[in-house]
Each structure stands twice: as C-alpha cells, then as structure tokens.
Amino acid sequence: MTNPPSPKGKRLVKINAITQAKLIKLLLDGTYTCAELAQETGLHYVTVLQYTRELHREGAVHIRAWEKDIHGRDSMKIYKLGAGRDAKRSKMTTYERQTRYRAKKKAMQHAQVMAGQARYVQSANGQLRFEQLPLAA
Numbered sequence: 001m002t003n004p005p006s007p008k009g010k011r012l013v014k015i016n017a018i019t020q021a022k023l024i025k026l027l028l029d030g031t032y033t034c035a036e037l038a039q040e041t042g043l044h045y046v047t048v049l050q051y052t053r054e055l056h057r058e059g060a061v062h063i064r065a066w067e068k069d070i071h072g073r074d075s076m077k078i079y080k081l082g083a084g085r086d087a088k089r090s091k092m093t094t095y096e097r098q099t100r101y102r103a104k105k106k107a108m109q110h111a112q113v114m115a116g117q118a119r120y121v122q123s124a125n126g127q128l129r130f131e132q133l134p135l136a137a
Contacts, residue, residue: 019043023051030064030080052079063087 022041026032034052038045055061062084066074074089092100109130112118120128 023048024081027052027055027061027079027081031078033067033076033078035076052077055079055081059083066090 019041023037023043026037026040032040034048035045037043037052038048041048043051052061056063056079060083061079061081063077063086064080064084065078065087066089067076067078069075072092074091109118112132113120113130116133118130118132121131123129
C-alpha cells in the first residue's frame with residue numbers, strides 16, 4: 001500500500017525499514033547533502049535533518065565535508081556513516097569579507113552610472129566621488 005501524494009505532488013513516505021535502509025546506504029557513500037538524501041529516499045527534508053542530527057549526536061555519522069551556499073558560505077553538511085572527525089568549517093577573514101563587500105559596492109555603483117542613474121563627480125581634492133542623480137518626476 002502506498003501513501004497518497006502530498007499537495008505539492010511529491011510522494012511522502014513514513015520512516016520504516018526500507019527508507020532507513022536507503023538512508024543508511026546513501027550515508028555510506030558520504031557525498032549527499034540532507035536535501036539530496038530527502039529527494040533520494042522520499043522522506044521529508046525535516047525528517048532527514050532530525051534523523052541525521054540524532055545519528056551525529058550519537059556518533060554514528062560524522063560531517064565529511066561542507067557544501068557552499070549561493071553566498072559562498074559553508075552551510076550544508078555532508079554526512080558519512082561511521083565514526084570520524086568532523087570536517088572543519090572554513091570562515092572568511094574580516095579582510096576577505098571587506099574586500100568582497102567593497103568590490104560588490106563598486107560594481108553596483110558602476111552599473112548605476114552606466115544606467116544613467118548616477119555619475120562620478122570630481123571633488124575639490126581631485127578625487128572622483130560617486131553621486132546619485134535625483135529621480136525624475
């Protein structure tokens with residue numbers, strides 16, 4: 001007997017021996033994020049998160065690696081079955097964070113100048129400064 005489809009169209013499966021076996025088999029490989037584990041097993045994402053957290057708390061799995069999100073931060077854990085040391089989470093230094101912010105800000109200002117919404121004006125000291133143009137009514 002199969003479970004009825006969820007409103008989103010995905011087939012939700014209650015945890016049982018077969019889904020646990022699938023999850024353990026995928027954890028042996030150690031290359032899947034929790035979202036991928038949920039997709040492969042048919043379990044809900046939150047169920048996979050709870051299950052992997054409990055396995056990690058008991059020492060049955062360890063964090064093999066970290067996957068970066070769209071902002072470049074290590075945020076998605078990749079678990080591997082078995083005891084082992086957790087992979088270190090890399091962090092950006094303050095210098096790297098500031099450099100990235102300034103480059104992003106400069107690129108946005110340049111895009112505004114190219115779109116005609118702002119301009120660069122020469123200051124009294126000879127330096128160029130960014131100036132936002134007033135909005136046309």
